[in-house]
Amino acid sequence: MSIWARPDLAHAVSVLGRYVHNPSEKLWTAYDRIAKYLIKTKDMWIGFGSRDNKQGERELYAFSDSDWGGSLDDRRSALAYVFFLGGAAISWKVKLSPTVCLSTQEAEYVGMSEATKVPINNTLSLNPKMLLRQLGFGATTSTVIYSDNQEAITMEIHPSNKPATRQVDMRRHFLREHVEPKNVTTPYVRTDAMVVDYMTKQTPKPTHTWHFTTIFGNHNSDLPLKPIVKLVE
Numbered sequence: 001m002s003i004w005a006r007p008d009l010a011h012a013v014s015v016l017g018r019y020v021h022n023p024s025e026k027l028w029t030a031y032d033r034i035a036k037y038l039i040k041t042k043d044m045w046i047g048f049g050s051r052d053n054k055q056g057e058r059e060l061y062a063f064s065d066s067d068w069g070g071s072l073d074d075r076r077s078a079l080a081y082v083f084f085l086g087g088a089a090i091s092w093k094v095k096l097s098p099t100v101c102l103s104t105q106e107a108e109y110v111g112m113s114e115a116t117k118v119p120i121n122n123t124l125s126l127n128p129k130m131l132l133r134q135l136g137f138g139a140t141t142s143t144v145i146y147s148d149n150q151e152a153i154t155m156e157i158h159p160s161n162k163p164a165t166r167q168v169d170m171r172r173h174f175l176r177e178h179v180e181p182k183n184v185t186t187p188y189v190r191t192d193a194m195v196v197d198y199m200t201k202q203t204p205k206p207t208h209t210w211h212f213t214t215i216f217g218n219h220n221s222d223l224p225l226k227p228i229v230k231l232v233e
Contacts, residue, residue, distance in 0.1 A: 048086035081115035088217025
């Protein structure tokens with residue numbers, strides 16, 4: 001459910017999944033809390049069709065965030081991203097960084113790199129626009145990935161920043177390779193507006209609720225089926 005329908009469960013399921021081969025009573029208590037939360041919110045569903053204040057209802061965009069050193073066992077960072085289309089989430093993921101990140105800047109940079117290569121329909125996130133345009137969605141503009149770390153954004157734009165990039169593995173520069181030709185743009189967004197923040201760590205209930213409602217979209221909107229109906233006809 002956390003993979004296909006409930007992005008609000010992604011962080012909790014990711015944490016519990018790290019200990020599935022050696023569970024404890026404390027983890028069972030956490031699982032019980034998740035089950036109770038799921039029962040209380042069993043009627044929630046992702047609603048598409050609303051126009052948001054970011055990119056509009058037909059434009060693909062994403063948020064990327066990380067919790068630096070969030071894993072107490074090995075100090076790897078929790079990375080998370082969520083892609084939006086039609087006013088709600090269509091793809092999301094929470095995972096640990098492949099290696100230990102030595103700074104918040106590096107953790108955010110790795111997170112944006114993961115978001116840039118997210119698989120949708122067995123392809124890269126750079127390419128679903130081709131499919132979306134055939135269905136009447138999307139445009140020819142760059143894929144926007146919002147970040148709340150200005151240092152990481154600077155690092156991807158200015159390759160001359162060598163002291164900050166020596167510790168970053170070469171494969172992470174995949175992001176820079178797509179920022180330079182403007183396949184991807186990474187504007188800054190304030191931390192309080194970073195909707196994927198609650199997918200990297202535990203957050204207070206008001207913060208969780210705010211981001212929860214944003215990701216699930218406006219349930220009062222009509223489904224955006226007109227482009228698809230036109231295509232079928």
